[in-house]
Amino acid sequence: MKLADIYILQQLWESALVTLKEAEQISPNDDDILKRELYVSLYLEPPQSFRTALPIAEKLISNPNTANDPAVRLWQAAALGQKFKYLYDAGESLSSAGETESAESVRSKALQAVRAVVQLAPDPNSAPRIFLRRIFDPAREQSPPAENDLEVFKGDADFELAIYGGEQESRAPAGHGSR
Structure with missing residues (x-):
C-alpha cells in the first residue's frame, strides 16, 4: 500500500x-x-479508465460495507462521465467497440450516481459534494481544469439541479413554481 x-x-x-x-x-x-483501485483507475487514459473503474464501482456498491459510501458513488459518477465523453467524442455508441451501451444510458447512470452522492452526503459543504461541484464545473469552482470528469454534462438542467439544488431554483424564470 x-x-x-x-x-x-x-x-x-x-x-x-x-x-x-x-x-x-x-x-x-x-x-x-x-x-x-477505483480512484486510481480514473487517472488512466480513456477508455481504460472507465473500463477499469466501473466494474470496481459495481463491486463496491454491491458490498453492504461500502454501498452507502458517497466517495464510491462520486467516483462511479466520474467514471460514467468519462465514458459519456468518450462516446460523445466518438459520435457513436460503444457497439463498434464490442459493447452495446448508448450514450443516453450512460448519461442516465451518471445522473443516478450524482443523485446518490447528494443523497448520501446531504451537507453541501461535505468533501464529496465539494468535489462533485469541482469535477462538474472547474471554472465556476476555481478548481484544476483537468479535474473535469462531469464537465461534459455542464449545461444539462438535470445535472445542474442535482448538483447545485436550490441555487437552480433562484435562476428559474419568473412565474415558474409560483401561483
Whole structure:
C-alpha cells in the first residue's frame, strides 16, 4: 500500500494500479484497497479508465460495507462521465467497440450516481459534494481544469439541479413554481 501511495504521489497511475492489484490478491476483501483501485483507475487514459473503474464501482456498491459510501458513488459518477465523453467524442455508441451501451444510458447512470452522492452526503459543504461541484464545473469552482470528469454534462438542467439544488431554483424564470 505504501508503494502504491508513492506511485500515486508521482502520478504513476498504471504502476499504482498494478501495485494495488497485487495488494488485493494478498487481502481480497479489503474495501480500502478496492476504493483506492477505483480512484486510481480514473487517472488512466480513456477508455481504460472507465473500463477499469466501473466494474470496481459495481463491486463496491454491491458490498453492504461500502454501498452507502458517497466517495464510491462520486467516483462511479466520474467514471460514467468519462465514458459519456468518450462516446460523445466518438459520435457513436460503444457497439463498434464490442459493447452495446448508448450514450443516453450512460448519461442516465451518471445522473443516478450524482443523485446518490447528494443523497448520501446531504451537507453541501461535505468533501464529496465539494468535489462533485469541482469535477462538474472547474471554472465556476476555481478548481484544476483537468479535474473535469462531469464537465461534459455542464449545461444539462438535470445535472445542474442535482448538483447545485436550490441555487437552480433562484435562476428559474419568473412565474415558474409560483401561483
